[in-house]
Amino acid sequence: MASDSSPANFNGPTSPDDSYSSPIGNTFSSPGDARRRSRRRSSTPSAFATPPPNQSRFATSDANPALTPTPSSRRGGRRGGRRATSTTPVNAAATPTSTDDAPASSEGGEGYDADDARPTFVWGTNISVEDVNEAIYRFLKHFRDSSTASQSEDGLLREGKYEIAIKRVIEIEGESLDVNARDVFDYDPDLYTKMVRYPLEVLAIFDIVLMNMVGRINPLFEKHIQTRIFNLKSSTSMRNLNPSDVERMVSLKGMIIRSSSIIPEIREAIFRCLVCGYYSDPVVINRGQITEPKICLKEECQARDSMTLVHNRCRFTDKQIVRLQETPDEIPEGGTPHTVSLLMHDKLVDTGKPGDRVEVTGIYRAMTVRVGPAQRTVKSLFKTYIDCLHIKKTDKSRMLAEDPMDVDNPTGRNVEDISFDEEKVEQLKELSKLPDIYDRLTRSLAPNIWELDDVKKGLLCQLFGGNALKLASGASFRGDINILLVGDPGTSKSQLLQYIHKLSPRGIYTSGRGSSAVGLTAYVAKDPETGETVLESGALVLSDRGICCIDEFDKMSDNARSMLHEVMEQQTVSIAKAGIIASLNARTSVLACANPSGSRYNPRLSVIDNIHLPPTLLSRFDLIYLLLDKADEQTDRRLAKHIVALHFENPESLEQDVLDLSLLTAYVSYARKHIHPQLSDEAAEELTQGYVELRRRGNFPGSSKKVITATPRQIESLIRLSEALARIRFSEWVEKSDVMEAFRLLEVAMQQSATDHSTGTIDMDLITTGVSASERMRRENVLSAIRSIIMEKMQLGGPSMRLLELLEELKKQSPGPEVHLHDLRNAVSTLASEGFVSLHGDTVKRV
C-alpha cells in the first residue's frame, strides 16, 4: 500500500489527507520508501506503457494536484491510519455497487478514465482490482458462519456476519472492523491468498469497499472505519522472517519488551503568515517532511520567509514503536531471542505493555537506511519492522492459569481461554481411552526417578486435583490435594518437587529453610521512595491456583508453618500488618517435603514421632508419603544399572514409552478445565464403607496416639482423590474403582499396611513404596496363597505350624515361580498384622 511516505496518495488528487494511506500510516520516510513498488496501475493506456516510477497506488499520475480537498473528505479522514475515502475512481469505475460514493469524489479523477471498461491491475501482478473489489464486497455482504448458514435455508434472508458487525460498528461509532482471516479463507481462498500476498493493495480496497457499505447503511456516518485483519491461517516464527516475507501479511507471537512513548505524528500542517496573518491551506506531509512555504501565498502579501507553523491547527496522529521479542519456547538451543519492531497507530497505541504476550498481525516491511541525513544515496541495508494491523493478547505464560474448579471466579483476571485445537483434543481423548492411561501417566511423571510409583500416583492426583465445592450456605470445600513427602535423604524428594514445580501452572518453589513467614505468605513493605505501604505477595499467594512446592519443610520456623494452617484449609492468607488487613486468595495445593526428625527414619520410633510435625498440620495433608530407603538389593541394582547406562550409553536408549512433557501438560490442563467428575452412588457407598473401616482400624486397641487415625478430613481427602482419579480417565463419573484406588493410595502413603498398629512403628520389611507393581502383584499372590493354605490346614486355636512347613506346602500348591522363605515371612507377618494369625519366632498359629 502506498506508503506513508509516498508523496502521492491513494486517491491521489482528491484528498490530500490520504497521503498516508497505508493502513498503518507510518510516516517515517526514507527516500527509498518513497519509491513505492506496489503500484496499482490504472488502465490508462499511457500509464500502462511506462509506469512512472513514483506511482501512487491508485492514481496514474504521480502529481499531487488538487491540494484543496473538500471539507467533507477531510473531516472523514480526521483520524489516523488508512483513509480510504470513497473517492477512488478505481472503484467507481469498477464496482457498480459503489456508486453511492461520498460526494467528494468528483475532482481529481484526472488520470482516470471512469468509463474505461478495461480491468485495472495491481502493478506487477495479475490481480485485477475489480475482481478483488468484487470479492471483498461479496465476502462482507454474504459471509455467514458455517454453523448458521447450514442451519437455515433462508440463509439469504439473514444478514451476513460482517454486515451485522458493520452495523454494530456504526452504532457504537467504532473505528475499526475486525475481520477474521479464517472467515476470508473459508469464503474465498483466492482472496485470502491475495490479501496475504499483497496486503497493502488488498487492504486499501477492503477499506474502500467497507466505507462504501457504511455509506450505504448510514450515509451520514463520517468516521473512517478501518479493517483489521486477524487470525491468519498460519503464524510465522520471528526467527523465520526472511526477505521473501517483506510486504506480506504475517502473524507472529511474541512478548512485548519495550514500548516507546507516544509520538505525535504530524499529518497536516497549517502555516500562518507573520506579516499578514494569512492562514495557508493544510500542507500534507510529503516523504515524511513538511515543506514550509517560502513565500506567503496571499497574493497581496507575498512576504518571504514569513510563514510559521500553527501547532493548534495541525493534525496529528498517535504513533508508537513497540519491540517484540520471541517467547522463550521458540528460541532454539544456544540462541538468543530475536526481536522485531512493531509500529502501532491510533487505537493500537498502548494496547500492549511490556511483559505482555501478544499475537500480532501485520505487514512486514523493510525500509532503506539513508547514508546521511540529507543525502539521497541509500545504503544497501534495510531496516525491517511490522506495520501492525491487529494485536491480540495471548494467555499468560504457563498453561492452565485459569482453573475452572474455582466456582466463583472472583478475580477480574482476563479469562482468555487456553484454546485446545480440535486435533489436540482428539489426541488427548484418544489417550484417555487407553486402558493403561493411569500407569502410562505415572510412568511419564519424572521418568528419570525410578520406582516410587505410588508417590508418583499421588502426585498425579495432586496435579489433576479434585472438584472444589461451594455450598449455598457459604461453606466451601477445597479441591486441592496437599501432599507431604517425608523421607530419608537421597530418596529424590527434591527432584520430584522440582519436577512438579516445572510441570505445574504457577508452580512456586521455595525452601523452608530460607523462607520466613513473609516469604511464604504475604509481606507488607514500605515503598522506599513514596513511603507507601504496599502488599507484596509471597509464594503462596503467587501460586494461587497452582502448586506451591516447599522443600525442607521441617526446617521451616513454627511461625511460618502456622500460617500454612489457614492456607491449607481455608485457602486464604490473612494479613494484619501496618494497618492493612487483607485476606488474599491462596487456593494452592501444597507439596512439601521434609526429612524425618532424626534426619534418617528411625524404625524403632513410631511414624508420628519420626515425622515430628504437629498433628494439626499433618491432618491437613491429604497424603503423607514416607519414602524410606530400605536396603533392597534389587533397587540398588536397578539404580546402579541406570547410572552405568547414563555414563556409558547413548542416553536416547534410556527413553521409555512415555508422554513427553508438553503432552502431559496439555493432558493435565485439559482435564482440569473440562472434566468435572461426580460421585456415582456405587462409589459413594464404597466410600462410606471404607471410611468406617478406616475408623475402626484407627481405634485399634492400644494404638492410642501412636497412629494417625481417620478423621472426617480423611473422607474429604478420599473424595478429592477419587475425583482426581476419575479426571485422569476423563470420566465424568467417579467409579467404584476410583474410590478403591484412592483408599489404596491413602494406605500406601502412610505405609499403613506395614505399620504395626500396636506400637505405631513400621516393619521395614513390609514397606511397599518403591516396590514395582509386578513385585507387589507377586507378593499379593503369595499372600493369598498362604491365606488359603492356612484356612485349609489350620484350625482356629489349633496346633501351630512352622514356617518351613508352610513353605513346603506352598511350593506344592503353586509350582510356578520360586518362593523364598523371606517372602513367606513377609506374607505371614502381613497376615499377623491383620490379626488373622499370630507369629512367634518360626511358628505360625491361627487366631
Added chain:
Amino acid sequence: MVGLAYDLLANPQGAVRSTFEKAVASSGLDFDPASLDGEDWGALDLFRHFLSDQTHLSQVPILNGETVKWVRPNTLVRFRGMIQDMLGNEFYVGAFKDGDVWRTNKFMDVSHFPMPMASTSSPHMRVWERRLLYCVPVPGRNSWTEPSSELVVNRCVDCSSHQREKRRRMDDEPVDHMDMLVSDEGFQGSPSTKKMKEDGQPSMSSQTTEPINEGICSHMSMVPSIDSDSLPCLVKIYDSPESDLKLNDVFEFIGVLTFDSEVSMDKDDQDELSNGFSEDVLVHLPPNKVPRLHCLIHRKLTVPDFLHSSPTMEPKPHVVKEIREALLRHLTAVLGDDSVAAHFMLLHLLSRVHTRVENIAVGKLSLNLTGFSKESVSLFGHRLSLAVKDLLPVTHCIPLTVEYLNSASLAPIKDYETNRLITGVLQLAEGSHLIVDETQLKAGTLNSVGVDNTRLLKNLMELQKVEYDFKYYKMEMAADVQLLIISEGKSNILPADIVIPFQPTSVDSSEVRAAEALEAWRWYLATVKSLPHSIESEMQKVVENDLVEARQSDRNIGSQDFNRWLTMGRLMSVSFGENCLSLEHWQMVKELERLRRERLK
C-alpha cells in the same frame, strides 16, 4: 585456477565479484537472481580451496588489538572469538541490476557501483539476509594461546617457537618466584605484545609494506579508541544454518575486514523509527571500535586449536602414559607433594560434560580442595592457579567475598535499552576452567544480588547451567565449566562433586618446567579429554556389583556417589589414553576414593 586472477588475500571482494560475474554469465541471458538466494555461486569454494593450504592460511593475519592497527580494510583476515551476542538478521541488497549488469553486494558493506533506489520488490533487486554476531575474544584466554602473528607470518615455525618458549620461560619464572597476588596477565601480556610489534612488522612481505603504511595513515584516527586487549568484532555470517553457530561458541572466522566509515554518520541521523529508543544496535558499536568482518569461512575451535605444536601427534599409549606421569609429578609438586590431591586434580582437569540427561550433566567433576588457611592460600592457591593457567587455554579466578557476591554481575543480562546482552562473569566458553577462592569469604549479609549470585554459582556447579536474565523471563544456557573450589572447610555454598582435604607436606617447589614439557602437557590435556569412551559388558557387571555392594554396606551412598565414581572411572581410563574402562583403572578409582574417605574422617 581462477583465484590467481585476483589476490585473494588483498582483494577478496574482487574474487567474490569475479565469481559472481562468472555465475551470471554462465546462466546466460535469462539469469534469475532468485536462484542465488541464500546460495553460493562458487566464491566460497574458491576460498575454501585456497585456504585449505596451510601456507595460505598462515598468511591471513589474525585480527586483534595489535594487528588491527595495520591490517588494511577490505582484505582477508582471521578473527578468533566467542559469540557473545546475536544481533539478529540484517536485510541487504544482495544483487541488483546496474544498467544491464547484475552486481552483488555480498560480503561487503557498501556497494562499489551506484545502486538504484532500493525497493524490496523490484525485479531489479534481490534482498538477501545475513546474520550479525557480536564476538569478543574468548574471556579468560591465557596469553600463551595467542597465536602470535610472527608465527603466522614466518613459516619457519621451529626456530621462532623455540625462541619464544625460551622467552616465555624467562617471563614466567620471575612470576613464579614472587609469590604475590599480582595478576600475571600484566607480566605475560606486555612482553608478548611487545614481541608482536617487533616481529610482526618486519616480517611482512615487502610487497605489502607500502599499503600498510597507507593503511596506518588513513586509519590512524580510529586506532586510539581500540582497547588492544579485547577487540570485539561484528561478524556477518552468510548462508549458514542457524544451528551451526551458538551463543558462547568459540569460532575462527575468516573473512573480509571492512571499516564501514559511513555508518558512523548515522549517529546524528537518528531517523524517526528510532524515536523513543535507539533502534539500531549498531549505533552502539561504532566501526572505529568494532571492526566488521564479512565472514567467508568459519570453523569451530577446540582446545587443540589453541596449541602451537602441530596436532599430528598420535595419542599412543606409551607416550600418553609418560606424559601423564610427568604431569602428575608436576601437579604433585605444585600441590606440595600431596599426591592424592594431584590425582584428583588430574581427573578434574580432564572432565567435561559429555551428555545431558534431563537435569544431570554427565561427566562434570568439580573439585573442592579444603583445608586452606590464609597463609597456604597465598602460597599454594596462587601456585595452583598459575599452574592451571599454564595448562589450560581458558581460565578464570573468582575471589569469593561477601562484597563480591553482593555487587558482581555474574549472569549476563539483557539490556533492552540497547538491545544487547550485557555479558556477565559466568558467560564462559565451553571448557573454561574456573577457580573459586572461598578462603576470603567472611561472615556477612547477602543482599538480593548476593543471594541470586550464590544461586547462580550453585546451579552452575550442580547442573552446569547458567540462567541468563532476560528481565521478563530467565533462560537457562548450558555451560561446560570445570570448577575448582579452594576453601577452609567444605564449601556449602558450592557443593562440589569431590571434596578432599588438602594436605601439603613440602613447601618449596623448585621444579623447573621445561617448555617442551609444558607444551606436551597442554597437548595431552586437550587430546585425551576428547577421547571417546565406552564400557564392556563384563566390566559393566563388575561395576554394577561394586556399586550395589557399596550401597548395601553403607546406606548413605546414593546416586550422586555412583555418578561420581563412574565419572572418575571414565576419566581415569581416559587419562591413560584408553577408550575402554578396565578393571585396573576401576580399582584405582576405588583406591582413590578410599584414600579420600580416610582423609575426610
